[in-house]
Amino acid sequence: MATHKLLLLPGDGIGPEVMGEVKRLIDWLNSAGIAKFETDTGLVGGSAYDAHKVSISEGDMAKAKDADAIIFGAVGGPKWDAVPYEVRPEAGLLRLRKDLGLFANLRPAVCYPALADASSLKREAVEGLDIVIVRELTGGVYFGEPKTITDLGNGQKRAIDTQVYDTYEIERIARVAFELAKKRKNKVTSMEKRNVMKSGVLWNEVVTQVHKREYADVTLEHQLADSGGMMLVKWPKQFDVIVTDNLFGDMLSDIAAMLTGSLGMLPSASLGEVDVKSKKRKALYEPVHGSAPDIAGQGLANPIAMISSFGMALRYSFDMGDLADKVDAAIAAVLASGLRTADIKSEGTKAASTTQMGEAILKEL
């Protein structure tokens, strides 16, 4: 059996708690002889800043580059609001994405039937929802230069951020979206603001070309990002795969996640290019939810998004689709049995702790 190297980066807030439940699952897979994972742990975000005054140390970056997959918790919190911009918690995550070339961010927005009523949307609008946002993750306004604040004198400053996209960056993310759609409902909706942004014009042009050249059998639609956002709220089930840039993807995937009512349940995968020689790709898996500092350390957090992110790792990094299916089924079974953490329980019922939820899923497996 091949040994897989995992780097666990729990991060801040509820990160360590939910990561604990993944660790429990990994230990069990190892001891039951189902798989062979070698795990190492590192610091990222505010916890790295507290230890080393950086958002991720060079040592942990080296470990990240060496790992077969990174399992990431969450970063940030008011505690670090005043730290210098360059070493703010988020910088660690952004560096991992950029330096490892994790350009493709897959964010499924699935409405768990048992949780449809937790959505602020009407049941009929979200029941059965199953879409994926494919977000470009290493380009756009997140990394473009110049990115500066300049003092103009007279109490005036000027802030600049730069949105940059090259053809190849749009091509490769478009391919990820089309490939994914082929395994799903065969439909891709591309979103940009071509009526205002030159990057939107190029985005639209390149996605259209890739479609025509390589994926003419997949249905392609284009929508302006603002009306796309509206359509997501109005009738999300009209979509299958949505492909969009880094900043629109940030907004739209969060909104899509919130629609489902299952925010504490949603995983994500950030993937690099497949290496021609090794056939491997760098990958980082993280829950869609954040570090939730307000409930950290109290055993209240829902570990499902984190466990489900590990499930995505099994599927996308280790070709263990069957095992991933079993993890998904265990989560569904535990939910069906009625167990709920505080974020998803209905009024008057008793909430399970992070550990109770993790143990129940493991037992089900």
Place this chain on the structure above:
Amino acid sequence: MATHKLLLLPGDGIGPEVMGEVKRLIDWLNSAGIAKFETDTGLVGGSAYDAHKVSISEGDMAKAKDADAIIFGAVGGPKWDAVPYEVRPEAGLLRLRKDLGLFANLRPAVCYPALADASSLKREAVEGLDIVIVRELTGGVYFGEPKTITDLGNGQKRAIDTQVYDTYEIERIARVAFELAKKRKNKVTSMEKRNVMKSGVLWNEVVTQVHKREYADVTLEHQLADSGGMMLVKWPKQFDVIVTDNLFGDMLSDIAAMLTGSLGMLPSASLGEVDVKSKKRKALYEPVHGSAPDIAGQGLANPIAMISSFGMALRYSFDMGDLADKVDAAIAAVLASGLRTADIKSEGTKAASTTQMGEAILKEL
């Protein structure tokens, strides 16, 4: 009685139809001696392109600068998808905003009780919703330079857009938001992405300073734009006034509008700075909805957003708050009587035409 100069720019799609109902209202106000409006009409968007190969002619720009207020319909449609970028329909609207200095875009998102069920959100989430998005409208990525597509050779192009904000631009929009909040529930939520964008860092800093210096008695909260979007979907009633930049404002105001279920009903105002001498400010009023080319020319469009935009003109440009209140009351009364255009009617009921709705509101007045 003072004479007020209005420039009507119906634009494309359903623009001319809904503008027709405003024209009817203006004619009545004039003939009843309630007010004295002098109206002129111009072309903008695709209709201007068809006539002059530009998105707005210099002659109409001159009229716009000379008018006391501009009443704007909507622009765009698939017919002009292939026209050159510089003369696309939207360019006319963007030029009006920029050249007239209309930096403050006010977009109320109000849920009309009679229409609460038209929302995809649960009734309890939107009933009674009454928030305003204050969007910066002449800065940011919409107008920053460079804004280019460059050919890099080898089939590669590079697209660049630039997000730029200066201190004074953030200060003046913050003041608009705080002033508005003082007349409402006294709360402002500022949204940016300071964890990723330098413009977000400056935005946060300047809004905080203006608050401390001039509006310490107003409640100020800050939210990251992505989680702000989530909160809008989850529980929009937590907000009163939201202030944000041009691009985030575009996305967030559309989403807020869609939440209400009243998209065809929502007006907006775009205001310039108050001139020290004349005490006047440039202003443009337009519905939040677009040109809806699919239903254009069939008498199906809902004229309420357009009429209500004219109501905002009465209030903000002509100090006729009482008359504006009467327009609002007439709209509410007509809705309460059960009259509905196709976009807001429930299944099985008969839809009123654009003209029937316009006439009913006028009759109520």
